[in-house]
Each structure stands twice: as C-alpha cells, then as structure tokens.
Amino acid sequence: MNPGDLLAETPEPPYYAVIFTSLLTPDTAGYAEAAERMFELVKTIPGYLGADGARDGVGITVSYFRDEPAIAEWRDHPEHAETRERGREQWYEAYELRVAKVERAYGFRRSTVD
C-alpha cells in the first residue's frame, strides 16, 4: 500500500479522501491477493492520487482522489464491484466507508544533517 514505506504524496487541497476502515473475519483466504490486485487496479483510475494503508486488528486505507467523478469511476469499476461483493460475503466482519473533502494539509519531513 505504501511502497517502500513512504507516505502518499498528494497535491494542494482541495481533493478527496476515501477513508475505509474494516475488521476481517477469520476467513481471509484470498484476501491479500485481492487487496494487492485492487491496489494495482485503482492506479489505472484517472484522478487517483495515491493511498495510505495500515492494519493491526483494525485496517485503515485512505485513498486520495482528485474529484468526485474519479471516486465514482473507481466505485463503478466492474472488477472492483465484484471484489467488494466477495468482501461482504467472505472477508469483512464490518467496515465503514467515509468520503471526505480534504480542505487543508500540512507536512513534516525530518531534516537530515550528516
């Protein structure tokens, strides 16, 4: 989700954040492969800006999109829809999906003086 353990880099706001929090069932067969596939697939959506993800018990994925049409295109992607359905049938005990408009953002990077 965060290749090389880097934080997602996003443009100046405004843009959108899709916040997906979830709890898994014990039946996670196929889940990791599907998650990896979805992560590759979302990159093909025009207006997809990046994502951050972590799981320890609760899983959180925050995906960033340029605008609402980009979010709709991802939601309506047939393979994504199919995988979501499998998620509800098999992998997810519970989830929450929140669509939020990012209004402002601040970053910090440690300055390295060698």
Added chain:
Amino acid sequence: MNPGDLLAETPEPPYYAVIFTSLLTPDTAGYAEAAERMFELVKTIPGYLGADGARDGVGITVSYFRDEPAIAEWRDHPEHAETRERGREQWYEAYELRVAKVERAYGFRRSTVD
C-alpha cells in the same frame, strides 16, 4: 486506539476527519506512553467523536470531530502542543496531517445467524 478492536462509530455526516499519517524514527522511547496519553486527552475535547488507528510501518490515525472549533480546541490544547513538539524533535521521521470534511458515509456489519 480502537478499544476492543471495534470501529469508531460516528453520527450522520457532515463532520470532520483529521487524517494523520506518519513514519517513526528508530528512537521511539516514550512514544507509546505519549500516544496513549493523547488518546485519553482528546476524549476530553467537546465535539470529539472517536478515532480509528493502525500502524504497520506507516501509521494512520483518523480522528473524528463535530466541527472546526472542536479541531481548533484540540490543536491548541497546551499538553497536545507540547507533545507535538516532542514528536517533531524525536519520534517522527515524517508526517502528513489532512483536515477533511466527511460528506457521506456507509457502513456494513455482518449479520450473524446462529
């Protein structure tokens, strides 16, 4: 962060999400205690609605607030400001803070039929 490994329960939108993503330095002495203390402290802020958090490499904490004044009150809390400063000095390699207005939300809970 998520007591009993439950997802945060939030009211109907609109409300705000403060999305904090971070990478830690190797020097995490005191970090867990400070994170726990901040989690207790934020609960005292009127308008704080809950939070979800996970870390595996990248850390993500999404805190939910009723409105902007609640976010400002948390930002300006003296002990929080002090801990943020220590974070920049010691614990954080990098972070991003995004303030986003949640416009809509959907939930799923597995129905249990025994």
